[in-house]
Amino acid sequence: MTTTEAEATPEPALRNGPGGTEFIADLTGCDPEFTADPHPYFAKLRALGPVHRARVMDGRLGWLIVGPGEARAALKDSRFSTDARYLKAWPDMGRSAIGTTMLQADPPDHTRLRKLVSKEFTPRRIEALRSRIQEITDELLDAVVPLGSADLVKSFSLQLPLSVICELFGVPEKDRDDFHRWSSEMSAPPTPDAAQAAGEAMAGYLGALIASKRADGGDDLLSDLVRTTDAGDRLSDEELFGMAFLLLVAGHETTNNLIAGAFSLLLQHPEQLAALQADWSLLDGAIEETMRYEGPVEVSAFRYTTEPVVIGKTEIPAGEVVMAGLASASRDPERFTEPERFNILRDPRESRGHIGFGHGIHACIGAPLAKLEAGIALRTLLERCPDLALAVDPAQLPWRPPTLFLRSLERLPVRFGPAD
Numbered sequence: 001m002t003t004t005e006a007e008a009t010p011e012p013a014l015r016n017g018p019g020g021t022e023f024i025a026d027l028t029g030c031d032p033e034f035t036a037d038p039h040p041y042f043a044k045l046r047a048l049g050p051v052h053r054a055r056v057m058d059g060r061l062g063w064l065i066v067g068p069g070e071a072r073a074a075l076k077d078s079r080f081s082t083d084a085r086y087l088k089a090w091p092d093m094g095r096s097a098i099g100t101t102m103l104q105a106d107p108p109d110h111t112r113l114r115k116l117v118s119k120e121f122t123p124r125r126i127e128a129l130r131s132r133i134q135e136i137t138d139e140l141l142d143a144v145v146p147l148g149s150a151d152l153v154k155s156f157s158l159q160l161p162l163s164v165i166c167e168l169f170g171v172p173e174k175d176r177d178d179f180h181r182w183s184s185e186m187s188a189p190p191t192p193d194a195a196q197a198a199g200e201a202m203a204g205y206l207g208a209l210i211a212s213k214r215a216d217g218g219d220d221l222l223s224d225l226v227r228t229t230d231a232g233d234r235l236s237d238e239e240l241f242g243m244a245f246l247l248l249v250a251g252h253e254t255t256n257n258l259i260a261g262a263f264s265l266l267l268q269h270p271e272q273l274a275a276l277q278a279d280w281s282l283l284d285g286a287i288e289e290t291m292r293y294e295g296p297v298e299v300s301a302f303r304y305t306t307e308p309v310v311i312g313k314t315e316i317p318a319g320e321v322v323m324a325g326l327a328s329a330s331r332d333p334e335r336f337t338e339p340e341r342f343n344i345l346r347d348p349r350e351s352r353g354h355i356g357f358g359h360g361i362h363a364c365i366g367a368p369l370a371k372l373e374a375g376i377a378l379r380t381l382l383e384r385c386p387d388l389a390l391a392v393d394p395a396q397l398p399w400r401p402p403t404l405f406l407r408s409l410e411r412l413p414v415r416f417g418p419a420d
């Protein structure tokens with residue numbers, strides 16, 4: 001597409017609201033309805049139409065696809081690129097500080113970048129990590145269960161994936177807290193400038209870590225990536241940096257939310273918890289159902305229209321920011337019976353139909369790792385503490401202020417045994 005064509009693109013036709021009026025969804029955390037619970041909000045949007053204008057950040061407008069079929073289709077449609085070169089709607093948008101990642105690339109670059117790491121993430125390679133993940137889980141629980149009660153997020157659900165991914169990448173233990181702080185300030189900045197500052201700190205840290213692996217590589221994944229070649233192909237410095245960044249950050253906040261979310265939902269559904277404790281073959285189904293019902297990632301990463309695309313009666317012009325509603329599609333009433341009900345006994349073929357790990361070429365490469373960690377976390381703690389209970393009224397569970405992409409519990413107060 002030439003620049004002249006892009007400049008000639010007309011203003012979007014906003015015909016998606018009731019009676020043809022404009023409806024703008026607000027995903028910036030300013031709409032109390034969305035903040036309280038995004039699911040009824042998405043359901044309301046679905047009833048209005050499959051795609052809506054959405055306020056995304058700093059007053060910027062993009063588009064949100066909430067129609068389940070339309071969201072799935074968009075994630076497989078090459079007219080929705082993840083390459084920001086197509087972005088025209090936000091001309092002042094700065095360039096990302098995190099190098100080149102596969103999530104921001106189209107084929108053939110995406111294919112090449114993904115291939116260079118996909119062999120590290122096959123179910124077989126991930127299964128080989130089981131015993132180490134079990135050890136880390138046991139160590140974390142040894143430290144916290146004797147206390148009688150704790151915040152499960154801080155002491156366990158966050159620490160487990162953080163330790164696993166940092167160990168996999170050879171991030172020294174002493175740096176892990178800093179590392180987590182930067183990554184969470186980037187995804188949920190406490191102040192407007194915090195994201196930028198955290199991104200720069202993280203970039204500086206990763207640059208030094210990569211240099212140290214280059215000088216003196218070990219047997220961790222980052223050292224492997226430094227050395228990696230595929231028929232002579234290797235990662236450039238910028239690609240290596242982006243890859244490390246993406247895998248390290250994508251690999252722990254999300255998994256924390258899955259683990260904490262699964263505990264929270266099971267503890268709020270005692271009959272389902274009892275069924276699981278009586279039959280561990282239900283474990284995979286419980287994890288898939290948590291992903292479906294309360295998946296950590298609500299909307300896809302930004303897509304950019306490479307040409308005008310019509311969805312339903314709405315035309316999205318070229319060069320616009322579009323997100324696919326993953327949480328919305330995972331509650332599709334045409335695909336799931338009683339989609340608004342958490343039910344680990346659902347036929348696994350049905351619950352696996354969620355798109356909480358994405359769909360199409362960018363579907364999550366780390367899904368087998370996240371599911372393995374969640375399975376070990378759930379089974380180990382529930383076997384060790386069969387009377388595990390929430391130490392707070394479920395209505396009072398503190399959710400973090402929502403960010404555009406992630407929904408997560410701030411804390412999950414639990415008791416490890418029966419109340420005195």
Ligand code: HEM
Nearest residue numbers: 102103250251254255258300301357358362364365366370
């Ligand atoms: C419960 C945990 C996780 C969830 C819910 C999750 C979710 C997602 C989603 C929704 C996408 C697709 C984004 C899009 O298309 O816009 C994605 C992609 C990705 N995820 Fe995950 N993820 C999780 C864990 C992990 C872990 C543990 C890793 C790595 C160690 C990881 C690495 C990646 C990478 C590299 C991509 C980009 C793939 C590509 O562009 O081809 N994720 N993830």
